[in-house]
Amino acid sequence: MSATSGADAGAAASEGKVPRTERGRRTLRAILDAAAAEFGEKGFHEGSISGITRRAGVALGSFYTYFDSKDAVFRALVRDMSDQVRDHVAPSLRGARDQIDAERAALQAFIGFARTHKEIYRIIDEAEFVDPASFRHHYASTAERIAARLRAGAERGELRDEVSEIHAWAIMGMNVFLGLRYSVWDEESPPEAIAEVVAQLLARGIGIDR
Amino acid sequence: MSATSGADAGAAASEGKVPRTERGRRTLRAILDAAAAEFGEKGFHEGSISGITRRAGVALGSFYTYFDSKDAVFRALVRDMSDQVRDHVAPSLRGARDQIDAERAALQAFIGFARTHKEIYRIIDEAEFVDPASFRHHYASTAERIAARLRAGAERGELRDEVSEIHAWAIMGMNVFLGLRYSVWDEESPPEAIAEVVAQLLARGIGIDR
Amino acid sequence: MSATSGADAGAAASEGKVPRTERGRRTLRAILDAAAAEFGEKGFHEGSISGITRRAGVALGSFYTYFDSKDAVFRALVRDMSDQVRDHVAPSLRGARDQIDAERAALQAFIGFARTHKEIYRIIDEAEFVDPASFRHHYASTAERIAARLRAGAERGELRDEVSEIHAWAIMGMNVFLGLRYSVWDEESPPEAIAEVVAQLLARGIGIDR
Amino acid sequence: MSATSGADAGAAASEGKVPRTERGRRTLRAILDAAAAEFGEKGFHEGSISGITRRAGVALGSFYTYFDSKDAVFRALVRDMSDQVRDHVAPSLRGARDQIDAERAALQAFIGFARTHKEIYRIIDEAEFVDPASFRHHYASTAERIAARLRAGAERGELRDEVSEIHAWAIMGMNVFLGLRYSVWDEESPPEAIAEVVAQLLARGIGIDR
DNA sequence: CATGAATGAGAGTTCATTCAT
DNA sequence: TATGAATGAACTCTCATTCAT
Numbered sequence: 001m002s003a004t005s006g007a008d009a010g011a012a013a014s015e016g017k018v019p020r021t022e023r024g025r026r027t028l029r030a031i032l033d034a035a036a037a038e039f040g041e042k043g044f045h046e047g048s049i050s051g052i053t054r055r056a057g058v059a060l061g062s063f064y065t066y067f068d069s070k071d072a073v074f075r076a077l078v079r080d081m082s083d084q085v086r087d088h089v090a091p092s093l094r095g096a097r098d099q100i101d102a103e104r105a106a107l108q109a110f111i112g113f114a115r116t117h118k119e120i121y122r123i124i125d126e127a128e129f130v131d132p133a134s135f136r137h138h139y140a141s142t143a144e145r146i147a148a149r150l151r152a153g154a155e156r157g158e159l160r161d162e163v164s165e166i167h168a169w170a171i172m173g174m175n176v177f178l179g180l181r182y183s184v185w186d187e188e189s190p191p192e193a194i195a196e197v198v199a200q201l202l203a204r205g206i207g208i209d210r
Numbered sequence: 211m212s213a214t215s216g217a218d219a220g221a222a223a224s225e226g227k228v229p230r231t232e233r234g235r236r237t238l239r240a241i242l243d244a245a246a247a248e249f250g251e252k253g254f255h256e257g258s259i260s261g262i263t264r265r266a267g268v269a270l271g272s273f274y275t276y277f278d279s280k281d282a283v284f285r286a287l288v289r290d291m292s293d294q295v296r297d298h299v300a301p302s303l304r305g306a307r308d309q310i311d312a313e314r315a316a317l318q319a320f321i322g323f324a325r326t327h328k329e330i331y332r333i334i335d336e337a338e339f340v341d342p343a344s345f346r347h348h349y350a351s352t353a354e355r356i357a358a359r360l361r362a363g364a365e366r367g368e369l370r371d372e373v374s375e376i377h378a379w380a381i382m383g384m385n386v387f388l389g390l391r392y393s394v395w396d397e398e399s400p401p402e403a404i405a406e407v408v409a410q411l412l413a414r415g416i417g418i419d420r
Numbered sequence: 421m422s423a424t425s426g427a428d429a430g431a432a433a434s435e436g437k438v439p440r441t442e443r444g445r446r447t448l449r450a451i452l453d454a455a456a457a458e459f460g461e462k463g464f465h466e467g468s469i470s471g472i473t474r475r476a477g478v479a480l481g482s483f484y485t486y487f488d489s490k491d492a493v494f495r496a497l498v499r500d501m502s503d504q505v506r507d508h509v510a511p512s513l514r515g516a517r518d519q520i521d522a523e524r525a526a527l528q529a530f531i532g533f534a535r536t537h538k539e540i541y542r543i544i545d546e547a548e549f550v551d552p553a554s555f556r557h558h559y560a561s562t563a564e565r566i567a568a569r570l571r572a573g574a575e576r577g578e579l580r581d582e583v584s585e586i587h588a589w590a591i592m593g594m595n596v597f598l599g600l601r602y603s604v605w606d607e608e609s610p611p612e613a614i615a616e617v618v619a620q621l622l623a624r625g626i627g628i629d630r
Numbered sequence: 631m632s633a634t635s636g637a638d639a640g641a642a643a644s645e646g647k648v649p650r651t652e653r654g655r656r657t658l659r660a661i662l663d664a665a666a667a668e669f670g671e672k673g674f675h676e677g678s679i680s681g682i683t684r685r686a687g688v689a690l691g692s693f694y695t696y697f698d699s700k701d702a703v704f705r706a707l708v709r710d711m712s713d714q715v716r717d718h719v720a721p722s723l724r725g726a727r728d729q730i731d732a733e734r735a736a737l738q739a740f741i742g743f744a745r746t747h748k749e750i751y752r753i754i755d756e757a758e759f760v761d762p763a764s765f766r767h768h769y770a771s772t773a774e775r776i777a778a779r780l781r782a783g784a785e786r787g788e789l790r791d792e793v794s795e796i797h798a799w800a801i802m803g804m805n806v807f808l809g810l811r812y813s814v815w816d817e818e819s820p821p822e823a824i825a826e827v828v829a830q831l832l833a834r835g836i837g838i839d840r
Numbered sequence: 841c842a843t844g845a846a847t848g849a850g851a852g853t854t855c856a857t858t859c860a861t
Numbered sequence: 862t863a864t865g866a867a868t869g870a871a872c873t874c875t876c877a878t879t880c881a882t
Contacts, residue, residue: 019841020841021841023841024841027841027842043339045255045339046339048875048876048877049876049877049878050876050877058842058843059842059843059844060843060844060845060878061842061843061844061845061878061879061880062841062842062843063878064877064878064879065841065842069877069878070876070877070878121338122338122339125335125338126339128331128332128335129253129255129256129332129336136395139387139390143391162407162410164407166388166392166399166404166407166408167407167411169384169387169388169391169392170384170387170388170407170408170411171384172387173383173384173385173386173387173388174379174380174381174383174384175383176383176387177349177379177380177382177383177386178376178379178380178383180349181353181379182376182379185346189376194376197372197374197376197377197380198376198380200372200415201377201380201411201415201416202415204414204415204416205410205411205412205414205415206411206414229865229866230864230865230866231861231864231865231866233860233861233865233866233867234865234866237866237867258850258851258852259851259852259853260851260852268867268868269867269868269869270852270853270868270869270870271853271854271855271867271868271869271870272866272867272868273853274852274853274854274855275865275866275867278853279852279853280851280852280853439862440862441862443862444862447862447863463759465675465759466759468854468855468856469855469856469857470855470856478863478864479863479864479865480857480864480865480866481857481858481859481863481864481865481866482862482863482864483857484856484857484858485862485863489856489857490855490856490857541758542758542759545755545758546759548751548752548755549673549675549676549752549756556815559807559810563811582827582830584827586808586812586819586824586827586828587827587831589804589807589808589811589812590804590807590808590827590828590831591804592807593803593804593805593806593807593808594799594800594801594803594804595803596803596807597769597799597800597802597803597806598796598799598800598803600769601773601799602796602799605766609796614796617792617794617796617797617800618796618800620792620835621797621800621831621835621836622835624834624835624836625830625831625832625834625835626831626834649844649845650843650844650845651843651844651845651882653844653845653846653881653882654844654845657845657846678871678872678873679872679873679874680872680873688846688847689846689847689848690847690848690849690873690874691846691847691848691849691874691875691876692845692846692847693874694873694874694875694876695844695845695846698874699873699874700872700873700874842882843881843882844880844881844882845879845880845881845882846878846879846880846881847876847877847878847879847880848876848877848878849875849876849877850874850875850876851873851874851875852872852873852874852875853871853872853873854870854871854872854873855868855869855870855871856868856869856870857867857868857869858866858867858868859865859866859867859868860864860865860866860867861863861864861865861866
């Protein structure tokens with residue numbers, strides 16, 4: 001997996017030192033990808049710097065050329081994963097017919113993303129202990145994006161006026177747990193079917209029939 | 211917190227060695243309570259055996275009279291917390307008028323529980339890494355209990371026939387995240403209000419109007 | 421195995437405290453036998469007091485009613501084993517036709533003893549580290565007994581006059597290693613055959629033909 | 631003592647990780663020598679890693695750069711000592727006039743070796759408990775070398791045809807115990823005198839007069 | 841910039857011994 | 862005399878971080 005999509009490379013590196021040469025950029029990239037694999041597989045505490053450098057094929061000491069500490073690389077990773085989810089879900093919202101359809105598309109996109117990035121659960125969850133600020137930021141900003149969508153939907157008359165932050169957190173909770181159950185635990189059901197069930201629930205629950 | 215409520219004391223102790231004297235039982239209890247505090251505060255990896263025994267007011271070595279390892283006491287704790295939530299929520303279901311009301315009562319009870327047991331999030335979440343079997347069991351059995359309730363509601367004609375495991379996981383996800391947001395992060399809103407919002411959502415979403 | 425043959429019970433107990441009641445004597449005996457099994461199986465350092473008391477079927481604390489320390493029980497055991505070998509070999513010397521025959525009989529008896537008391541090697545050998553005095557005493561006194569026999573044989577004109585302490589140690593060395601090879605490692609060859617080979621060697625080597 | 635004589639350095643290092651730099655090789659050497667001293671003086675169980683690193687003048691953690699465990703360094707040491715004896719005795723066999731003389735030379739060389747390497751007894755003996763495979767290998771291979779020499783002597787008509795594995799073990803036993811008595815316990819008698827006594831015994835016992 | 845050896849604080853765990861009952 | 866819980870020193874091993882080359 002390439003842990004750093006263009007825009008994020010800067011964010012991740014900002015944790016450490018910015019490489020000046022092309023060779024340096026390649027090494028940084030290798031270390032970040034290796035860190036995603038290491039922490040995704042073993043978790044933060046069981047994962048080790050030497051495990052990361054071994055995967056990356058560089059010397060132990062080279063790690064500290066790019067990151068100040070084990071915490072620093074983990075923080076970079078958490079923000080990177082968080083941004084990736086956001087960026088992967090965003091496009092799916094564009095083509096939605098209405099707000100309910102947008103939520104359906106968002107859940108479907110998220111489940112798809114989780115199926116190819118199962119490590120996201122371990123990494124975000126462990127952030128609760130290692131980097132509480134990023135953990136909080138991830139969920140707070142995700143909920144805020146959902147809430148903004150709900151408000152917009154209400155203004156357009158597609159959703160009931162009462163929609164609130166509570167609904168946003170409820171929807172986020174559903175999405176996260178359905179992703180855990182139907183992406184990480186097993187992939188038996190198609191994402192479309194799951195998203196459709198939730199869309200029905202929301203359509204009746206907070207939608208306005210026109 | 212008393213980590214060992216009646217029925218669970220056996221389960222917890224079964225991890226370690228069963229004390230033969232009253233004095234031994236008091237010490238085991240003290241160690242379990244101290245472990246809940248230590249791990250709730252610092253997490254599994256940052257928490258230490260010596261931190262536990264210091265809180266419990268016993269010697270370091272005494273820990274090993276009751277548990278074989280740091281993992282063992284954590285496992286005992288996870289099962290204990292899991293059982294506690296279940297046992298705390300169960301009674302609230304009894305007085306419910308219908309299935310929607312039952313879910314409302316369950317969420318309200320859960321939020322109340324989480325407010326006095328904030329450590330439950332850290333402990334259950336960290337189980338994903340330390341004791342995956344218990345982590346899985348906790349959520350699988352919780353979802354199964356919800357699913358059973360939904361099926362019963364459908365049979366009584368209170369809920370739509372289409373209710374499924376997906377709905378159960380969606381509801382569990384809502385509850386967990388609303389508990390995180392409105393119990394652990396802050397307690398500004400009354401549990402009743404939150405539970406009411408969700409009840410409305412469910413009533414329209416999967417309820418049958420009579 | 422009964423580690424304490426009549427006469428030795430006193431010697432062993434002298435390490436600890438002499439029991440006053442019949443019940444006490446039974447407990448002491450049980451602890452000594454359990455210690456022989458424990459140390460024979462696991463060695464001194466890997467063996468534990470709790471292992472001994474578990475085998476003996478008594479409480480941990482009871483051990484200290486009879487012995488002051490782990491070292492003390494081991495010392496008692498080493499002397500006990502040493503005495504047992506001596507006492508088991510002694511009678512075999514009585515019926516010997518001459519001194520060469522006596523050595524043959526001694527080796528044969530020793531190999532027989534070692535086959536039923538394989539733990540003797542582990543216990544005596546480990547005494548080198550745990551109780552050097554007993555270790556030294558065991559071999560010094562064994563060698564001295566052999567040397568005395570050789571001198572007597574020489575005086576009776578059955579052995580060459582030059583027999584010395586060196587011969588005694590050489591014979592002891594042969595016996596010990598043949599016991600290791602043909603009792604502990606495997607028991608394929610009959611003790612008589614091995615003893616006969618050595619007897620031949622000695623007959624020619626230090627015997628006087630008459 | 632230099633624990634790693636040319637050919638053995640590889641064998642010893644194969645237990646741990648092979649150093650890539652000259653500095654690393656020096657440190658490994660220092661640790662091995664320190665381990666020989668520590669274990670020779672205190673035995674395996676009483677000896678400690680920190681004792682080894684203190685003697686070697688390196689940090690505690692550096693030990694684990696070269697060996698995986700306390701057991702591993704001990705195993706390396708046992709094989710190293712075993713090889714050293716073999717390599718020290720071998721040259722003395724070359725100049726022997728006949729097979730009896732070869733055994734005399736071997737014993738003399740061994741006693742000489744033991745006087746400058748008294749720790750060999752403690753290390754080999756303790757291997758019985760810590761590294762049984764190496765213990766067995768040491769004595770089995772030593773006995774086999776002696777047996778091969780005896781067979782060769784018999785074929786050359788210098789020894790009786792009946793020489794066998796039993797004789798080999800008998801000779802090894804003599805050598806080991808004479809080394810213990812006249813090298814480790816005290817050095818009063820010259821090695822030549824002791825070896826001569828045994829040579830006489832063997833000459834009459836298994837030699838053929840020409 | 842890269843390398844890999846060196847460091848040492850800190851953790852979990854063991855168990856002989858003591859002690860209260 | 863018997864019991865078993867309590868004690869705490871001591872040990873092995875880990876690994877993030879530093880540093881010399």
